[in-house]
Amino acid sequence: MDVLTVTLNPALDRELIVENLEVDRLHRVKNPKYSVMQPGGKGVNVSIILSGLQVPSLAIGFIGGFIGTVVEERLREVSPLISTSFVHVEEETRENITIVDPINDTMTEINSVGPSITEEDLEMFMRRFRIGLKRSRIVVISGSAPPGVPDDFYATLSEEARAEGKVVIVEAVGPLFEKAVESGAVSIAKPDLRGAQELFGQELVELEDYQGAAEEIVSRGSLMAVVSFHIEGDVIATSEGTWLLSTKEQVERSHLLGTGDSLIAGAVHHLLITPDDYFGAAKHAMAAAIAESAYVEKMIITDEDVIRFEDFFTIKKLR
Amino acid sequence: MLVREAMIRDVSAVFEDETIETFTHICLRKRTAGLPVVDEYYRVIGFMSETDIIRNAVPSYFSLLQSASFIPDTQQFVQRLAQMRNRPVIDYMKKPPIAVADDDTVMYAADLLIKNGLKTLPVVDEQNRLIGIVTRIHLIHAASHGTISE
Structure with a gap:
């Protein structure tokens, strides 16, 4: 197994395509294809996209109840490359509802919290995480954490993984993310800025703010920072410099579903083939994200898709 | 047809030193009746099922009886279960494990399941590490679609 993906709070993703969505109104989904139910959660999504890139992965985390069983079974049905x-856990896995309105180019998301995690659950997880580490080269720790998971948990996981000599990729938000970065054990750190545009207590508004945030992450010990700048760009920072990677064509907001996870999967794919080439991983990641943005729904992109989009963005050196 | 085409890539397992209580919790939550038992290297060293718990909790003459109502003291069964609760699964698991490799044929796996009266077989790699399971219901599904002997 090359990759271990950690999703502490997986979800059953329900994606609906509704034209002209309005609150306080009845809407009917016109086509069964416009109502999709699939396993979700950021780490789970990375496993799914990796399977399209022919990379085997082991997905671990917490799952519970009827919804959890559906998520786990559907995930294994996606590809034999996913274990x-x-x-x-005792309580039910959450559901994430996304309503895409292609007419008004909007994406409305409703995410629930997830099951409560006990001390005993955490202990069981840690043991399985350590075994999974031994069998993998890259660890992806991504997404939110359900109630009961301490704020320093991603930091703990990152430190254990780095001590085993693994590449550690973390995408999260808030204290979970910040403490992981502060541990200095994260190889690639990507703040999830879909909610508040804020990092380390600083609001991110101008390009300089995003550049500052990326450089701050690197100064705290990460080998590379990836900070999304609006829809069409990513600020990339390493110890060697900072760059802005921007798409040549405008990306529609309704096409953003899964692009962040494709970006991570693209980086993983590159690092498995070319270890230590982090900037190369950033470029491959960008191409993967653009390939994903070619579709409205969450698609399992292939290596051919990624290669096709390698030329679809510009690189500007900021530092 | 090979095992790798019919297996489920679920590597959930119970560790040899985890308790019967933990095993029961996992089974209840996963809605399963048995799990592979692994060591710290994820090598399969046994298989634990609800049948193994029952077999160890009831008197040895139970299998000779027609009905559980013949057991003179059910309290004994309850007490025995309470004693087992905090014991490690290694004390009660079936060993050595009966397992298959992913390049074994499904016919071979079916043969093992039937001969040994099992519902689940662990699938292991060349180092005997757990990589999945194969279940009776999945083999029945493969057989009913005519793919088992291909």
Whole structure:
């Protein structure tokens, strides 16, 4: 197994395509294809996209109840390249509802919290995480954490993974992310800025703010920072410099679903083939994200898709 | 047809030193009746099922009886279960494990399941590490679609 993906708070993603969405109104989904139910959660999504790139992965985390069972079974049905070893918890796994309105180019998301995690659940998870580490080269720790998971948990996981000599990729938000970065054990750090545009207590408004945030992450010990700048760009920072990677064509907001996870999967794919080439991983990641943005729905992109989009962005050196 | 085409890539397992209580919790939450038992290297060293718990909790003459109502003291069963609860699964698991490799044929796996009266077989790699499971219901599904002997 090359990759271990950690999703502490997986979800059943329900994606609906509704034209002219309005609150306080009845809407009917016109076509069964416009109502999709699939396993989700950021780490789970990375496993799914990796399978399209022919990379085997082991998905671990917490799962619970009827919804959890559906998520786990559907995930394994996606591809024989995905193995699972989730810790089953008492309460029900959450659902994430996304309503895409292609007419008004909007994406409305409603995410629930997730099950409560006990001390015993955490202990069981840690043991399975350590075993998974031994069998993988890259660890992806991504997404939110359900109630009961301490704020320093991603930092703990990152430190254990780095101590085993693994490449550690973290995408999250808030204290979970910041403490992981502060541990200095993260190889690639990507703040999830879909909610508040804020990092380390600083609001991110101008390009300089995003550049500052990326450089701050690197100064705290990460080998590379990836900070999304509006829809069409990513600020990339390493110890060697800072760059802005921007798409040549405008990306529609309704096409953003899964692009962040494709970006991570693209980086993983590159690092498995070319270890230590982090800037190359950033470029491959960008191409993967643009390939994903070619579709409205969450698609399993292939290596050919990624290669096709390698030329679809510009690189500007900021530092 | 090979095992790798019919297997489920679920590598959920119970560790040899985890308790019967933990095993029961996992089974209840996963809605399963048995799990492979692994060591710290994820090598399969046994298989633990609800049948193994029952077999160890009821008197040895139970299998000779027609009905559980013949057991003179059910309290004994309850007490025995309470004693087992905090014991490690290694004390009660079936060993050595019966397992298959992913390049074994499904016919071979079916043969093992039937001969040994099992519902689930662990699938292991060349180092005996767990990489999945194969279940009776999946083999029945493969057989009913005519793919088992291909």
